[in-house]
Amino acid sequence: xxxxxxxxxLKSTLERIETIVTSAKEQKSSWDCVLLSRQQGRTGAKQYxxxxxxxxxxxxxxxxxxDDPAMVGGIGTIGGRxxxxxxxxxxxxxxxxxxxxxxxxxxxxxxxxxRLAKQAEKFGRPVVCFIDTPGAYPGLGSEERGIGxxxxxxxxxxxxxxxPVLCFIIGEGGSGGALGIGVGDxxxxxxxAVYSVITPEGFASILLRDPSKAKEAAEAMKMTxxxxxxxxxxxxxxxxxxxxxxxxxxxxxxxxxxxxxCAKPVENLVRYRIRKIRGIxxxxxxxxxxxxxxxxxxxxxxxx
Amino acid sequence: xxxxxxALCPQCQKEVELDSHxxxxxCNFYFPLTPSERLSLIADExxxxxxxVGMRSVNPIALAGYxxxxxENQKKSSLSDAVSIGKCRIEGQDVVVxxxxxxxxxxxxxxxxxxxxxxxxIEGCLNGEPVILFTASGGARMQEGIFSLMQxxxxxxxxxxxxxxxxxxxxxxxxxTTGGVTASFAMLGDxxxxxxxxxxxxxxxxxxxxxxxxxxxEGFQRSEFxxxxxxxxxxxxxxxxxxxxxxxxxxxxxxxxxx
Numbered sequence: 214x215x216x217x218x219x220x221x222x223l224k225s226t227l228e229r230i231e232t233i234v235t236s237a238k239e240q241k242s243s244w245d246c247v248l249l250s251r252q253q254g255r256t257g258a259k260q261y262x263x264x265x266x267x268x269x270x271x272x273x274x275x276x277x278x279x280d281d282p283a284m285v286g287g288i289g290t291i292g293g294r295x296x297x298x299x300x301x302x303x304x305x306x307x308x309x310x311x312x313x314x315x316x317x318x319x320x321x322x323x324x325x326x327x328r329l330a331k332q333a334e335k336f337g338r339p340v341v342c343f344i345d346t347p348g349a350y351p352g353l354g355s356e357e358r359g360i361g362x363x364x365x366x367x368x369x370x371x372x373x374x375x376x377p378v379l380c381f382i383i384g385e386g387g388s389g390g391a392l393g394i395g396v397g398d399x400x401x402x403x404x405x406a407v408y409s410v411i412t413p414e415g416f417a418s419i420l421l422r423d424p425s426k427a428k429e430a431a432e433a434m435k436m437t438x439x440x441x442x443x444x445x446x447x448x449x450x451x452x453x454x455x456x457x458x459x460x461x462x463x464x465x466x467x468x469x470x471x472x473x474x475c476a477k478p479v480e481n482l483v484r485y486r487i488r489k490i491r492g493i494x495x496x497x498x499x500x501x502x503x504x505x506x507x508x509x510x511x512x513x514x515x516x517x
Numbered sequence: 518x519x520x521x522x523x524a525l526c527p528q529c530q531k532e533v534e535l536d537s538h539x540x541x542x543x544c545n546f547y548f549p550l551t552p553s554e555r556l557s558l559i560a561d562e563x564x565x566x567x568x569x570v571g572m573r574s575v576n577p578i579a580l581a582g583y584x585x586x587x588x589e590n591q592k593k594s595s596l597s598d599a600v601s602i603g604k605c606r607i608e609g610q611d612v613v614v615x616x617x618x619x620x621x622x623x624x625x626x627x628x629x630x631x632x633x634x635x636x637x638x639i640e641g642c643l644n645g646e647p648v649i650l651f652t653a654s655g656g657a658r659m660q661e662g663i664f665s666l667m668q669x670x671x672x673x674x675x676x677x678x679x680x681x682x683x684x685x686x687x688x689x690x691x692x693x694t695t696g697g698v699t700a701s702f703a704m705l706g707d708x709x710x711x712x713x714x715x716x717x718x719x720x721x722x723x724x725x726x727x728x729x730x731x732x733x734x735e736g737f738q739r740s741e742f743x744x745x746x747x748x749x750x751x752x753x754x755x756x757x758x759x760x761x762x763x764x765x766x767x768x769x770x771x772x773x774x775x776x
Contacts, residue, residue: 349700351720351728356738359748361699361719368673369705373681388657388666389700389719396670410657410666410697420659434662435578444577446663490674491635493667494628498571502636509642513681 243431247413249405250384256456258300258343259285261383264460266291269298274325278358281322282313286329288338292468297333299326299394300343317350320363323393327367330374339377339471342394347412349390364393371396372490373483377474381463382406398486399470400446402438404453409436446493484510524548538755547692547712547755552601552616555651559759560605560614567603569636574598574629578662586622586660594620598629599654602637604646608763612649613641619653619693626698627658631668634702638675638686647685647766652703655721656696669701676705685769687762690717690740690749704748708765711740711749
């Protein structure tokens with residue numbers, strides 16, 4: 214019976230390794246995730262798209278002002294299904310970083326995303342967004358061209374876009390700049406990605422009145438994938454392996470989710486999306502919100 | 518009661534006597550108004566009925582010190598949070614209003630502000646009553662972490678429902694309106710009004726100066742600048758506010774074919 218014995222031993226060894234790996238993962242601090250999510254050379258949106266489909270065609274411009282290299286967009290196919298991809302683009306090296314403004318979009322980036330999303334809606338293509346940005350660009354031109362208005366429009370239009378939208382936070386999910394391409398039917402995060410209302414540095418200097426307390430701030434802000442899963446803000450966490458393996462995991466989710474979502478009547482899809490967003494927030498003394506929303510849904514139906 | 522008060526103008530540093538419009542007679546600085554002062558400028562007398570009176574903020578990410586901060590602000594401002602919503606009449610016309618207060622934690626949008634704005638919008642959708650929102654905010658309430666960011670999506674998706682039910686949304690931007698409020702419902706009005714001289718933008722002036730490493734040009738992000746850039750329909754003085762809103766309400770009656 215030595216075989217069984219060996220097998221048991223192997224099993225217990227494997228279990229032990231798993232425990233070590235798991236505990237190592239558990240010990241990873243929020244700040245570790247912040248650093249990993251920002252790491253130079255981390256796989257970006259464009260790389261993931263190209264790892265997932267070999268026929269990606271990039272499209273450019275917002276038709277209003279210009280083309281923002283910090284936002285990449287276009288069409289590709291996965292398993293025969295045409296998909297519109299949109300993603301923040303930080304660039305793979307220093308030269309590209311500068312060219313893409315470190316993934317910080319100007320209004321034209323968000324307006325390009327909006328144009329491509331509407332185009333996807335028109336042709337019944339689902340949309341997949343990859344989020345990886347420190348935030349929208351806080352510069353003169355960005356303000357002059359209405360970065361606030363651009364993000365606001367995206368939030369509104371994506372909320373009722375009549376085609377499935379899947380969002381993946383693959384690195385930094387920085388505030389409104391991330392949310393600008395982050396409203397969809399499903400939201401996933403890579404294991405080491407972060408998502409927050411402000412950077413830990415910003416939080417530390419404004420609320421803790423000490424910029425050096427960013428590490429502490431990262432912990433307090435609860436910005437890791439695990440935190441957000443607990444809050445019910447994201448649907449699931451995706452394990453990070455090699456770029457090719459991670460891309461495969463994401464691809465599997467895209468195929469699985471789109472098989473389900475594309476089969477649903479688009480009206481139901483939009484309603485479910487709005488209902489999900491409507492429910493986020495914690496207050497005391499609030500009232501039941503479902504019935505009024507249902508009534509509004511009925512009303513929009515009669516108007517159609 | 519005489520509606521006179523004296524105050525120090527933060528803009529020109531002069532001691533000034535203010536009437537109910539609360540505008541500095543020397544430099545035209547618009548002092549912030551409390552919700553009741555605002556209502557007395559625009560609403561028919563005694564027509565306001567507040568909604569969601571009992572709603573209070575909680576501490577969703579269990580951040581140390583947030584509860585104390587809330588209590589302190591409630592005491593200081595005699596408000597329950599940074600927005601008050603309700604229904605009132607303007608020259609006899611029924612509307613839903615929301616009035617933000619910068620004096621409560623910088624008008625920051627947490628779950629309560631997001632929920633109340635959303636409720637106000639839904640209420641408007643249900644009855645086809647115009648929704649009028651007065652904004653004043655430094656942005657998202659960081660103390661509520663990701664929940665504050667999500668309020669942007671929530672209020673904006675509610676605004677999408679206004680679209681579908683053809684209910685008008687009028688925004689009045691007051692000083693200051695920045696951050697997550699600008700990047701959500703504040704920029705989604707059918708008509709966007711602004712009070713003179715209000716700072717309106719996404720990133721705050723100091724953040725931009727930090728990015729570009731130079732001082733901002735005079736008047737950058739003010740109402741007049743935003744009017745010139747096309748993000749505001751018109752600048753309205755407090756004396757013209759009631760009649761302007763009344764005109765807008767009249768001209769935005771829902772006309773739905775086959776209704």
